[in-house]
Amino acid sequence: MRKLQLSWPVDRRTILKTSAAIAAVQFTSPYILKARGETPVRIGMVNPLTGVLSALAQSEVDGAKYAEAEINKKGGILGRQVELLVEDSANDVGTGVQKTRKLIDRDNVNAIIGDVNSGIAYAMSQVTNEKKIFHIVAGGHTDPITGTNCKWNVFRVCNTTTMDTSAITPELVKKFGKKWFFITPDYAYGHSLQDGFVKALTKLGGTFEGDMLPINNTDFSATLIKAKTFKPNVLLNNMGGLTQINCMKQFTQFGMQKEMALGGALFELESIKGCPPDAQAGWWDMEWWWNQPNVPEVVKFVADYRAATKKTPSARDWFGYVSMHSVRLAADKAKSLEGPKLAKALEDLELPPDVALQPGKVRYRAGDHELMPNIFIGEAHPPKSGPDDVFTVSALISGEEAAGSVADTGCKMVEPS
């Protein structure tokens, strides 16, 4: 008898503990199942909320959440409430893919938004394409996403790197000269950006040199010394997020702002605000800018947004905002939430003024699924009238002009089978 107890020691306490544990499980898990009972329209967002791109990713989430509340207040999508589910890709492709599968397989989302990191955005698009889910890339810039690797289910809100580079290059050459030095992150975004610049610069007869650095590089001294000896007219800082800020800080510590001009494609509101006043300089693209006093919709949007979120919307907030509204607009037009129908509906769809939030016509081009907004060219500077007044727009370049033709992008859209 005693021997039996030893080999199978299940006593009363063990049974009690086990049943308590099973009971506890009943309380912890069903919240997921309960949510399934109602059927809101679910939109999944995958973004790198941790890592060097976190500030940009958080702004996109803020914009999308603001749009979620706004859409729900106005009756939702197809009469159903909207639910935004946000997942962290941790700036890691494997995690991003896993989270995308999770949103599609477990949460049954109707659309996917993401990712800021172009590499992850592309990997995600393989999954969404396989599962026939409507996918909006809010803020991943590399050309192939709507170029050589374009897919019927993938649309993009932010510009391509080609659009950003061809908009700013003539301005930089005219203002400063044709001898450039690049500091570029060594991944898809950086490569695509530098290629774009080099193409535009060599067309104008310029020369260049540059360094490719890891995406999360922290020490720029070697590269900056190299730049100093090259004596360029302009230093193009192509790094993104936190690394761009670090690079700028070291640039001013070296006192290089007196020797060369600064410029490049993107220096976003989040990054400008993270830099010391000395580095708040140079000529850049803005993909959307909050200070447009002549556009009444923008004035109203910025006031409402500030009241709701206590912050000024950046281009990233706008990306998130437009992405959510694009799902709504496509669903309203298609009267359906099926991927292929949503995609068809969004082609050549023109954004209404309260979503476009800028002058002129803004539409998703049917040929490559790229949004064609204006590109705001201007100069960064230390805060003037307020803490967010760090950029003055000097010109608007039409996106369509900067993007070139669909044939130039290399996109051959294959319709779903």
Add this chain to the structure above:
Amino acid sequence: MSTDVTIAAVAAARRPAVPRWVTLVVIWALLIAAPYWLPLLGGYTALAGRVLVFGLAAMGLNLLLGFTGVLSFGHAAYFGLGAYGAGLTLRYLVHSTPLAMLAGTLLGGLAGTLFGLLIVRRRGVYFAMCTIAFGQLWYYLAYSWNDFTGGFDGLRDFHREPIGFGPLTLDISEGGTRFYFFLLAIFAVAVTLLGLLVRSPFGHTLRAIRENERRARFLAIPVERQIWLSFSISCFFTALAGTLYALLNNFADPLALHYSLSGYFVVMCVMGGMRTFWGPLLGATVFVMLQDYISSMTVNWMSFVGTIFVLVVLFFPRGLLGLRRQRGET
């Protein structure tokens, strides 16, 4: 190692708290039924696949860590090499899943075997440092060889191919339950091999080395050769897991080679119980589930995993399964 710990370990191995066949039946029943019960708890099949892949990698590492007592902080290198090997084969060479798995496993395993020759005489922290350095070498290679490996963006444009058995074809390209069972079958074969190995005379010499290296040497056990073999074999298993990871994601990226992933493997082993055979699988399950659930709620999910790890190390130094063993002993 004090003598009473040794005695306790030996005694525990001899007299498990629950009969071995019960453990096995429960584990395999849970694994086979995973696609059916996991969705009820808010999971999804791809998550179960991930558990199997990381579980196999951690169990492979555990042959070295738990059974030989040698700490490697660079096993992600072989995992990643397996993934890249499979991916590169599928992309550039042949569209065949079995060949891709073979190529990946050989690439990772042989890299480990060759590297093992260089470091078997190192012990403790020196051994661990060498493994990190070697692992990072592969990471930077994959990172900077843009044309071939896709650089930081990872290797893409390949996918699982259906497997043909003469007239029959197993189509795993869709993912879902069928692919899970494919993973499970590979996992079962690998784990059976690993189990036989651990119970073989070879496995016993490894444990002898772990418990007392000097005594093992006096017993004429070729310590260096055994450690080298243990390292190579564990690299082969981890590389096999890596090839499955590439098939699971249809993707390979440099972070699969990064030392932080090696750290996660060690965490899985320690958390689950590195002196037990199934401990790393439990550790991998807990780790993957926590990552999946908590990271949906907060961006600070690593703090939770870290806290749980610290608590496990403080209160159950033998890991979650080790706890059961101890209880069974008293």
